[in-house]
Amino acid sequence: MNRKVKAKDRAAAVEFVNKLIEQYTTAVKGLNELFEVAPDLCYKDDGVGCCNLDTATSRKGIVGPARSKLIRQRRSKLEKHDLTPHNACAYHKINEGCILDELKSPLCTAHYCKGELDDTKYGADYVFRMLKYLLNTEARKGNRKTKIESGWRIVGEVLDYADDIKREVSDSGIETSVDG
Numbered sequence: 001m002n003r004k005v006k007a008k009d010r011a012a013a014v015e016f017v018n019k020l021i022e023q024y025t026t027a028v029k030g031l032n033e034l035f036e037v038a039p040d041l042c043y044k045d046d047g048v049g050c051c052n053l054d055t056a057t058s059r060k061g062i063v064g065p066a067r068s069k070l071i072r073q074r075r076s077k078l079e080k081h082d083l084t085p086h087n088a089c090a091y092h093k094i095n096e097g098c099i100l101d102e103l104k105s106p107l108c109t110a111h112y113c114k115g116e117l118d119d120t121k122y123g124a125d126y127v128f129r130m131l132k133y134l135l136n137t138e139a140r141k142g143n144r145k146t147k148i149e150s151g152w153r154i155v156g157e158v159l160d161y162a163d164d165i166k167r168e169v170s171d172s173g174i175e176t177s178v179d180g
Helices: 002-037 041-046 067-080 106-110 124-135 144-172
Strands: none
Touching: 002 067, 002 106, 002 124, 002 144, 106 124, 124 144
């Protein structure tokens, strides 16, 4: 009987981590879509941008019970790409940018350099806090079910935030093509 309980607890823990990752990657994907509309001018210049973080720093903000699985998923992406060393984060390909897509850390997702968005439109601190909060279940009250429910509310807030900025960029007539 004890083995069945432990197996059930492990399965519930795995499912919880998977849901946290689903929430996190959904939010990051929405923010990545924003960056497609308003690309970083620094990236436009050299295909890398100003991201010259080491791999450990590029993990900043990845916390909580999903941390180890997210890092393994990131390593897996790195192993699939043949990257040439350059003065940038190990997860960047020259003229392509970050290979992590929705697996970027809160720090990397929050960073925005010399782009068409100014600080009044894109709040890097807000983005960093919200993404880190999604992963940090200790900050949320309640049982696993309640934590997942509160996480989806945060995902919705982040996606609405990204959509609002995309509309502002679209309405402003800003050049939105990375090619110029």
